[in-house]
Amino acid sequence: MRLKHPRDWRTLLYAFVLMPALPLLQYAEPWLLGWLVPAQLYLGFLGGVIAHNHNHVATFAGRRANAWFSAWMSIWYGVPIFGWIPTHNQNHHKFLNGPGDATITWRYFRRNSTLSLLCYFFVSNAFQGPLVSAYLQRARHERPRLYRESVLQIRTVVVAHAVMLMAAIAVAGVGRGLLLYAAAFLLQALYAWWAMYFINFVQHVDCDPSSRYDHSRNFVGKLGNWLTFNAGYHTAHHERPGLHWSKLPALHAELSPQIDPSLNESSLLWFTFRTYVLAPFVPSLNTKPVGRVPWQLER
Numbered sequence: 001m002r003l004k005h006p007r008d009w010r011t012l013l014y015a016f017v018l019m020p021a022l023p024l025l026q027y028a029e030p031w032l033l034g035w036l037v038p039a040q041l042y043l044g045f046l047g048g049v050i051a052h053n054h055n056h057v058a059t060f061a062g063r064r065a066n067a068w069f070s071a072w073m074s075i076w077y078g079v080p081i082f083g084w085i086p087t088h089n090q091n092h093h094k095f096l097n098g099p100g101d102a103t104i105t106w107r108y109f110r111r112n113s114t115l116s117l118l119c120y121f122f123v124s125n126a127f128q129g130p131l132v133s134a135y136l137q138r139a140r141h142e143r144p145r146l147y148r149e150s151v152l153q154i155r156t157v158v159v160a161h162a163v164m165l166m167a168a169i170a171v172a173g174v175g176r177g178l179l180l181y182a183a184a185f186l187l188q189a190l191y192a193w194w195a196m197y198f199i200n201f202v203q204h205v206d207c208d209p210s211s212r213y214d215h216s217r218n219f220v221g222k223l224g225n226w227l228t229f230n231a232g233y234h235t236a237h238h239e240r241p242g243l244h245w246s247k248l249p250a251l252h253a254e255l256s257p258q259i260d261p262s263l264n265e266s267s268l269l270w271f272t273f274r275t276y277v278l279a280p281f282v283p284s285l286n287t288k289p290v291g292r293v294p295w296q297l298e299r
Contacts, residue, residue, distance in 0.1 A: 001060050001062065001065040002060060002061045002062070002065075003059065003060060003061070004057070004058060004059065004060060004061050005057070005059075005244050005246065007244070007245075007246040008059050010229070011050055011053070011054075011059055011229070012059075014043070014046050014050065015050055015069075015072065015073060015076070016072075018043055019043050019046075019047060019076045019188070022036060022039060022040055022043060022184075022188065023164065023184040023185040023188065026180070026183070026184035027167060027168065027171055027180065027184060030171070030172060030176075030180055030184075033179075033180065033183050033184060034183070037187075040187055040188045040191070041188075041191055041195075042227075043076075043188060044076075044187070044188045044189065044190075044191035044192040044195060045191070045192065045195045045199075045228065046192075046228065046229070047073065047076035047077050047078075047188070047189070047192035048077055048192040048193065048195050048196035048199075049196075049228055049229050049231050050073060050076075050229070051073045051074075051076075051077040051081040051084065051192075051196075052084060052088070052196065052231075053229060053245050054066070054069065054070065054073060054081070055081060055084040055085060055088070055089060056089065056237075056241050056242060057242060057243070057244050057245070067149045067152065068152075070082070070149065070152075070153055071149075071152045071153045071156040072156070074153040074154075074156055074157050075156060075157060075160040075161075075189065076188070076189060076192060077189065077192045077193060078157075078189035078190050078191075078192050078193040079157065079193055080150060080153035080154050080156075080157055081153060082132075082135075082136075082149070082150040082153055083128070083132045085135060086131040086132055086134070086135035087102055087103065087128040087131050087132060088103070089241070091103070091131060092200070093238065093241055095209070096204075096209045096215050096238065097204040097207065097209045097215065097294060098209030098210065098294050098297050099294070099297055101209075102124070102127045102128045102131055103124050103127075103128065103197075103200055104124075104294065105120065105200075105201050105204050105205040105294075106205075106293075106294050106295060107123055107124075107127070108123060110293075110295065111286075112205045112206050112275065112286060112287050113276075113280070113286075114276045114277075114280055116205075117198070117201055117202075117276055120197055120198075120201045121194055121197040121198070124197055124200075125197075136150060161185075161186070161189075164181055164185045165177075165178075165181045168180040168181035168184070168185070169181075199231065199268075202217060202268070202271065202272065202275075203216050203217045203218075203219075203234045204216060204217065205217075205287065206287040206288060206289045206290060206293075207263065207290055207291075208289075208290050208291025208292050208293075208294075209292075209294050209297060210291065210292050210297055211290075211291050211292075212258075213235055213255060213258045213259045213260075214259060214260045214263060214290050214291050215235070215238060216234040216235045216237075216238055216263070217234065217263045217265060218232055218233055218234050218235055218236075218252065218259070218263060218264050218265065219231075219232030219265050219266070219267065219268040219271065220232055220233070220252070220264050220265065220266060221266045221267050221268075224267060224268055224269075225249065229245045230245045230246070230248040230249060231245075232268065233248040233249060233251070233252040235252065235255055235259055235263075236248045236249075236251040236252040236255055239251065239255060260290050260291075262288075262290060263290060275287060
């Protein structure tokens, strides 16, 4: 299994060591439940980031290795990661939070708010579901190998969760076992899924889908990007979706002078706290639309 990009040794470290280590450690030492939640949320977020990166730029040189890695990452993403292809790769990157995008941030809420953020996961899922179902049906009839790889991901997720649930019950009994499974394993996987909706929302809300460079919000802090495989450089990612994550900082540096300065935020954590905790009480701290608002493009 040869890596396509040497920098993905970090990807393998997180995917094969750190992500499984956390739930297994808590299974072995249940008293750790609760103490490791911050680490679980961080690794859950990275589970989504790695799944996203892998769907854009394959991690390995061989197709079989990539198919098995996709199945493995589906465990840590919470759902089969082939769903990224019809909803993100083929839809979101085409329409960019404008009309036609199943993941638009403004479907029922025109203002960026805590409520719109909290509802976004459920609303967006409802509109992405038909795209995933149609994709799977097309693959079944037109691309049997792709369909088998998708089914492998589905089965892997089901089996992994069943095994982890039974192991938790064996370790702690039915009642405590359910809690152990939910807190040590399920939480990490479900947060990975939710976190990708969250980051898509904050990276596009109040941006201009019709603009070449102002369609996305970037989080440009060096430490934050080192910790998240450069997930903050979203304009650069949309400019070249097939570019490896390790090369995004250099492309962002080229594009930055053409991006509205208000869309280059230093910290995701501070942006989230300022916008969704403080802004309800101090409205001037909320984001403001840049360029044309998306619903104007429907006219």
